[in-house]
Amino acid sequence: MIIKTVDLETVCGITSKLPENTKPEFAFAGKSNVGKSSLINALMNRKSFARTSSSPGKTQTINFYNINDSLYYVDLPGYGYAKVSVEVKAKWGKMIENYLHNSPMLKCVFLLIDIRHEPSDNDKTMYDWIISNGYQPVIIATKLDKLKRSQVAKALKVVRTGLGIGADVTVIPFSAETKQGREEIWDLIDESVNSLDKE
Ligand SMILES: Nc1nc2c(ncn2[C@@H]2O[C@H](COP(=O)(O)OP(=O)(O)O)[C@@H](O)[C@H]2O)c(=O)[nH]1
Numbered sequence: 655m656i657i658k659t660v661d662l663e664t665v666c667g668i669t670s671k672l673p674e675n676t677k678p679e680f681a682f683a684g685k686s687n688v689g690k691s692s693l694i695n696a697l698m699n700r701k702s703f704a705r706t707s708s709s710p711g712k713t714q715t716i717n718f719y720n721i722n723d724s725l726y727y728v729d730l731p732g733y734g735y736a737k738v739s740v741e742v743k744a745k746w747g748k749m750i751e752n753y754l755h756n757s758p759m760l761k762c763v764f765l766l767i768d769i770r771h772e773p774s775d776n777d778k779t780m781y782d783w784i785i786s787n788g789y790q791p792v793i794i795a796t797k798l799d800k801l802k803r804s805q806v807a808k809a810l811k812v813v814r815t816g817l818g819i820g821a822d823v824t825v826i827p828f829s830a831e832t833k834q835g836r837e838e839i840w841d842l843i844d845e846s847v848n849s850l851d852k853e
């Protein structure tokens with residue numbers, strides 16, 4: 655994918671109305687600190703356009719990045735941050751569910767899982783929400799560079815088993831450090847956009 659322009663076009667809080675975009679949307683979900691902003695930066699060819707944070711749990715908004723005026727990357731609020739109140743957690747859940755349920759231009763949901771960890775209950779809930787809204791999640795196993803090459807196959811198996819997914823579900827190992835996996839994600843997005851253009 656050739657990135658010509660990127661623009662943080664819309665930031666939605668809990669009470670904002672979702673934008674009525676006319677270009678396809680690709681959403682990124684995952685627990686806070688899993689590497690969503692880092693992935694989105696890599697997919698935008700930018701170093702720090704999407705804010706990355708060492709203090710997790712900060713992003714309580716849905717951020718829409720307009721890419722080349724032809725599609726959107728959608729950064730969903732990170733879940734599972736222990737230090738926020740039950741009410742705030744419930745709000746995040748509502749925002750994400752509302753987005754998944756009411757986004758006619760949403761074409762694909764990527765679910766990010768840290769390759770080093772077994773998926774949490776929140777990850778499984780997110781996976782189920784995506785499915786129950788009619789989408790087949792594509793899993794991105796983040797922070798690939800943190801593992802030795804010899805550990806990767808086993809770690810990917812733990813991710814698959816933890817989510818209870820079969821061989822038909824795509825799992826893409828990714829590193830924001832080395833950019834490994836980026837082409838594969840771009841290819842999926844390109845394919846989806848191109849198939850829409852033919853409709
Ligand atoms: N080594 C390594 N660190 C990463 C990677 N992706 C993200 N990080 C780090 O993990 C932390 C959280 O990343 P961020 O993108 O802000 O996560 P978000 O909360 O999901 O948006 C930051 O310190 C990043 O530098 C990766 O692929 N490799």
Ligand SMILES: [Mg+2]
Pocket residue numbers: 690691692705706707713
């Ligand atoms: Mg972030």
